Amino acid sequence: MIADAIKNKTKAVIPYITAGLPGMDATGEIIRSLRAAGAAAIEIGLPFSDPMADGPVLQKASHLALKNGFTLEGLMEHLGDWTTSIDIPLIVMSYINPLMRRGIGETLSRFRDRGVQGVIIPDLPSDAREIHALCRDIGIDLIRLVAPTTTLQRQEEVISQCSGFVYAVSVKGVTGVRQCLPGEVARQVQGIKAMTDLPVCIGFGISTAEQVNDMLAFADGVIVGSHLMERIMGDPNPVIAAHDTLRELIGPGIESIR
Amino acid sequence: MKTELKSFQLPDEKGYFGPYGGSFVPPQLQGVLDEITQAYMEIKDDEQFLTELHALYKHYVGRPSPIFHARSLSEKMGGAQIYLKREDLNHTGAHKINHCLGQALLAKKMGKQTLIAETGAGQHGVALATAAALVGLKCDIYMGEVDIAKEKPNVIRMKILGARVISVTRGTKTLKDAVDEAFEAYLGDPITQFYAIGSVVGPHPFPMMVRDFQSIVGREARQQFREMTGSLPDNLVACVGGGSNAMGLFTAFLDDEEVLIYGVEPSGLSLREGEHAATLTLGKPGVLHGFKSYLLQDEKGNPLKVYSVASGLDYPGVGPQHSLLKDLERVTYVTAGDSEAIDAFFDLSRFEGIIPALESAHAVAFALKLAGKLEKDKTILVNLSGRGDKDIDYVAETYGKDYGVV
Numbered sequence: 001m002i003a004d005a006i007k008n009k010t011k012a013v014i015p016y017i018t019a020g021l022p023g024m025d026a027t028g029e030i031i032r033s034l035r036a037a038g039a040a041a042i043e044i045g046l047p048f049s050d051p052m053a054d055g056p057v058l059q060k061a062s063h064l065a066l067k068n069g070f071t072l073e074g075l076m077e078h079l080g081d082w083t084t085s086i087d088i089p090l091i092v093m094s095y096i097n098p099l100m101r102r103g104i105g106e107t108l109s110r111f112r113d114r115g116v117q118g119v120i121i122p123d124l125p126s127d128a129r130e131i132h133a134l135c136r137d138i139g140i141d142l143i144r145l146v147a148p149t150t151t152l153q154r155q156e157e158v159i160s161q162c163s164g165f166v167y168a169v170s171v172k173g174v175t176g177v178r179q180c181l182p183g184e185v186a187r188q189v190q191g192i193k194a195m196t197d198l199p200v201c202i203g204f205g206i207s208t209a210e211q212v213n214d215m216l217a218f219a220d221g222v223i224v225g226s227h228l229m230e231r232i233m234g235d236p237n238p239v240i241a242a243h244d245t246l247r248e249l250i251g252p253g254i255e256s257i258r
Numbered sequence: 259m260k261t262e263l264k265s266f267q268l269p270d271e272k273g274y275f276g277p278y279g280g281s282f283v284p285p286q287l288q289g290v291l292d293e294i295t296q297a298y299m300e301i302k303d304d305e306q307f308l309t310e311l312h313a314l315y316k317h318y319v320g321r322p323s324p325i326f327h328a329r330s331l332s333e334k335m336g337g338a339q340i341y342l343k344r345e346d347l348n349h350t351g352a353h354k355i356n357h358c359l360g361q362a363l364l365a366k367k368m369g370k371q372t373l374i375a376e377t378g379a380g381q382h383g384v385a386l387a388t389a390a391a392l393v394g395l396k397c398d399i400y401m402g403e404v405d406i407a408k409e410k411p412n413v414i415r416m417k418i419l420g421a422r423v424i425s426v427t428r429g430t431k432t433l434k435d436a437v438d439e440a441f442e443a444y445l446g447d448p449i450t451q452f453y454a455i456g457s458v459v460g461p462h463p464f465p466m467m468v469r470d471f472q473s474i475v476g477r478e479a480r481q482q483f484r485e486m487t488g489s490l491p492d493n494l495v496a497c498v499g500g501g502s503n504a505m506g507l508f509t510a511f512l513d514d515e516e517v518l519i520y521g522v523e524p525s526g527l528s529l530r531e532g533e534h535a536a537t538l539t540l541g542k543p544g545v546l547h548g549f550k551s552y553l554l555q556d557e558k559g560n561p562l563k564v565y566s567v568a569s570g571l572d573y574p575g576v577g578p579q580h581s582l583l584k585d586l587e588r589v590t591y592v593t594a595g596d597s598e599a600i601d602a603f604f605d606l607s608r609f610e611g612i613i614p615a616l617e618s619a620h621a622v623a624f625a626l627k628l629a630g631k632l633e634k635d636k637t638i639l640v641n642l643s644g645r646g647d648k649d650i651d652y653v654a655e656t657y658g659k660d661y662g663v664v
Contacts, residue, residue: 052445098558169285
């Protein structure tokens with residue numbers, strides 16, 4: 001259960017990595033190293049040619065992974081091994097179009113069969129009741145995104161079609177390392193919490209242990225993507241880089257292995 | 259069919275044209291789209307706004323654009339009579355100014371400071387830079403490096419008009435990549451910027467809004483054609499990249515069941531993968547750039563590389579309403595290739611003294627074929643959506659020898 005995995009962790013940090021970078025085998029090793037470093041859950045992003053919600057770092061990661069020959073079918077071969085090698089939830093992030101090629105239902109069922117517990121679709125329309133019902137029937141969490149600019153009416157709609165956790169986007173633009181304003185984010189999270197019992201995790205723009213601590217004062221978890229991928233891509237040993245980066249972000253004094 | 263035709267009052271309030279359209283965007287963008295939708299719905303039937311817009315159409319753009327009976331060309335084909343809706347005579351040389359003025363006025367009313375957009379052939383970019391200069395807004399135009407090289411005169415025009423032209427070097431360096439980069443820039447600051455999309459594509463409300471602003475073309479044409487000939491045209495023809503000039507002409511005629519409508523897609527070099535941009539002809543429904551529509555995509559769901567001699571048609575998607583019109587079989591989508599378009603470019607130039615844009619030359623090419631198959635008392639109205647000044651260097655360099663230009 002994704003919600004429990006987040007709630008039970010004192011410091012729930014969810015690392016995001018792009019699948020297939022630098023290669024499929026490396027992705028498996030990185031997943032295990034992130035687990036060892038104390039991740040609460042792991043989000044893996046499926047590369048897409050036109051990732052409209054992503055900033056330069058994740059765009060670059062996406063394009064490199066596609067250039068390396070990433071395919072959805074190739075991913076399906078590895079997913080089962082990855083989910084059985086860790087005792088925390090694995091969440092898949094994908095833009096909607098690649099999921100539609102063989103039918104969303106079939107693709108999500110195949111994820112579920114391979115142990116994936118949740119899916120994030122950043123370009124889902126705010127009213128996605130059909131896909132929400134589909135996910136419920138299949139037994140996979142549909143994690144929805146809420147932005148600071150999301151109107152109250154849309155927030156209610158999105159949250160009523162959400163499970164696992166609510167992903168609060170902390171900035172107004174695309175993903176990428178930048179300053180967040182904790183005061184504004186705190187108000188945003190409080191607003192969401194008033195509407196739901198689901199955990200609320202904050203993503204977009206988090207790159208330091210201090211920010212993680214600031215955010216965890218009012219949120220249930222944080223997601224770290226661009227900063228981590230930048231380190232992974234810039235290091236000759238991506239597996240160690242992933243581990244060390246996550247350790248730095250979680251900071252001292254917290255159990256790394258239960 | 260009649261009840262289905264009524265559904266042309268689309269989209270619904272969530273932006274869907276049947277199964278197509280919608281708003282497939284990250285939530286941080288949805289907020290601003292909601293704001294634009296609300297602002298547009300407020301001014302769309304507002305008398306003051308419409309008076310202001312139509313005064314500009316008349317005194318600035320030079321509307322109504324005339325309809326011209328292309329007698330020599332019709333005679334050459336020996337069949338139906340070909341008429342041209344002369345959008346090429348608009349200020350800035352294409353139909354794009356119609357929706358640019360509308361969007362610029364809206365942005366100004368919303369208190370935005372900068373208009374941003376992508377452009378393929380540079381027609382939309384020039385029109386937007388013009389509108390921005392007129393209403394007093396800054397303007398950033400994103401354009402693929404390949405297109406910048408091909409459409410130099412338009413690039414210079416935009417700069418003269420005070421716009422910044424940002425060269426896009428990612429991917430195939432053409433229109434799709436320019437859209438990606440413009441979206442990214444927009445997400446970076448959706449508060450002071452207004453993304454004035456260049457066609458009937460993108461998330462709601464753009465396909466509706468751009469169509470509404472363009473629909474002046476068909477409304478004029480319907481009345482003008484009746485006055486000229488005593489009846490409606492038997493056939494309409496327009497080229498389709500994103501599909502803005504086509505929706506502009508078609509919209510006023512959708513309920514006239516006796517009018518046959520053709521949208522012409524570019525088959526480029528061939529219908530082999532990567533050599534064309536015939537989205538409705540060969541694509542499958544998918545989601546790109548925030549809306550659901552037919553899409554040229556590979557088996558993994560990534561958009562395919564597309565190609566056309568006409569930069570403005572070089573796009574793997576198409577406006578969502580076109581997808582619905584295809585499924586309803588209200589519009590027939592056909593193709594014309596590079597060489598047919600170039601032939602038509604020279605035919606129109608040499609038989610009628612009108613140099614068309616390469617985009618519009620695709621519509622002319624199909625109209626010529628169609629005319630040859632029809633009786634002399636039939637009529638074809640072609641949307642001549644743009645003029646070819648921007649293309650002359652490229653055409654002379656690439657095809658000049660074959661046509662005795664160089």
